[in-house]
Amino acid sequence: MSEAKSKGSASQANRRLDGKRCLITGGSRGLGLAIAKACASQGAKIAFTFNSNRDDAAAAKASLVELGCEPLVFQGSVADAAHVKETVAELTKAWGGIDVLVNNAGTTQILPIALLEEADWDTVMDVNVKGAYLYSRAVLRSMIRARGGHILNIGSFASERVIEAPVHYAAAKSALRGLTEALAREVGRYNIKVNLLSPGLLDVGLAQMLPKHRITEYLSQVSLGRLGTAREVAEIAAFLVSDDNSFMAAAKIVADGGL
């Protein structure tokens, strides 16, 4: 679907996120940006965070502005509690609350266990798991007061399948499953739906730099025989954080083309 077409659809029927206040972590590129754009196209207000690359963030902001959105942008590490507190405080002040949190920020390193040092483990756990915990906890007060909201954690096929994956990354994404299930159970009474969306390899991110033989081997195991697109997964994400999703909580959705 072209940008123009999606822009057109946003102004007409398909605005299932109209007016929803969405915060997406790690939204300056890749899947995070695609989710931001999908939500913006469906009428959401967008805020996103990024860690280091200002150029990417500026380009992401410009692409969201093109969709008629006025995104709020925050720089910082999701593992930095002060940054998280400040970001949520500023957003709450600006918007009055937050309806949707997408815990998308993540990191990985291509390292075998022999090279995986304690510091590597801590970094990957901090960004992928602690970041999701910090942001979820920070937005929950606003959601509980509002008696509703969506938290969507972005997992990975690395924790769903027995495949070659960096141990710390797979462990971190598996931790998000537990976080999703327990948190969904705890805050479900406030009509807050916490879900996990685990994509397979996509046309953005890791797949771009993997050696060709790795991609060929991977695709030979995928029922649909191709990589997913960021846009496809972003559309699923946009549904999951919308009010059209009225009954899915603690769900673990895998979008990997049938691996």
Add this chain to the structure above:
Amino acid sequence: MGVASVPDRLLHTTTSLCRTCKEAVPAEVVAQAGGVWMRKTCPQHGAQEVRLSTDAGWYERTRAERQHRVPPRVIKKEVDHGCPFDCGPCTSHTQKVRLPVVTITSACNLDCPICYVHNKNDDAFHMPVEDFQLILDHLRTDHGGELDIINLTGGEPTMHPRLFDMLAMANAAGIHRVTVCSNGIRLAKDEAYVERLAQLGARIALSFDTFDPHADKLLQGANMLATKLRCMELCEKHGVDVTLIPVMTRGVNEHEVGKILEFALQHESVRHVEVHTMTFTGQSGVTFQRSGRISMLEVLEEIDRRTSGLLTPSDFVSSPCAHPLCYQIAYLLVDPSGPPIPFTRFMPAGELRDALSDRLYLEPTARLEASLAAAIDRLWLDSDDNPEAARTLRLLRGLLETMFPSDRPLSRQAAMRAGERAIKAVYVHSHMDEETFDTERAVDCCDSNCYADGSTVPVCNYNVLYRETEARFTVKPAQWGSRSGGQRTFNLPVLR
């Protein structure tokens, strides 16, 4: 000359060429007094002998190494006259083209005494870009749509008025590495030219024979060192990858091989050093003093001696993609704070050779990945008590972090390029001339000169026989008939 008192031992027979008339002649390769000699007799020009190696044991072991043969998809010629007179490739050729060489111009701005090709500056030939596109199309067909490398040569390719267009076309064809042979003159004079080469991702294969002015004069016919150094300075500045190509000549510059390797290690832009052994063919090389002949093993031993064991002969493996006597290859992990580490110090030589089975140059294939994973595990087991194992692990980790940075994904091409910057390779390539010509090696050749009609000629065959018959490269093209005494009507089978 062999030692008469020691009996000869026949190693194999083959077909060679007469050094005078280039007529095909049967030849014997024999071990004598530890060395290896090729002997043959031309009915017209008499008995001839040339030493191929100083060590019969090394020659036999190397020659016996298993090859990974992948024949060309397209055969252009039936065997009529016999190797090497049916090139195209012919039905007897065993290897597809792994290193396509495209001669884009006959013009050259040097007249090197070691030049092994024929050039023509008056009414110079410049390959039309349309022909170049046809060559790319043929190569992609032969390689199933993907090519590791292409080499543009001449003459001096920078004298081609549309070189940049050709580089862009090669990039558009998705070729992983596009190399351009050069003497460096144009680059040293024109920084904007170097910048443009950088933008196009070209790799310069820079002839670099010596640091010694006297040797420079002997080999290149001029004092080129300042030009080469300026060229290197600009390539470093603008991030143009470089392959250094020194031609090793006994008694002239072989003692400099260590210094050249050290120079390569000091320059981030240098990806490979490709050492050629002197060949006595072409417009100038054919008359160069024969005392300069040096064998493959002698170069490896000289590298060992001149680098104080940094690289020993056992750190090299033969290429499985070519005849094992043609290429010897070593890869090194670069350590910014210490000496480089040859791959064979942490990986069995057989595994390095296997990793080179499908390609002339290392690429991140499944075989290489499996070998590196196994090496990392082995090193890890030793790393607590073995500082060298710990250093190697640190460098391998650096290699992974370079290729797969966690802060942003690189494209596959950029990842490979980044990985190449963390390693260096040393290739020793032994070309043949009419004296050392061996059809056993020629039929296994994976380096070929490519034509617009899709035909390909192995580079040694091309340099020794074919190029001088083309009017675009020589004022007076040679005629095979003048050497054979008339039209060939007999077959010359490849003798094994």
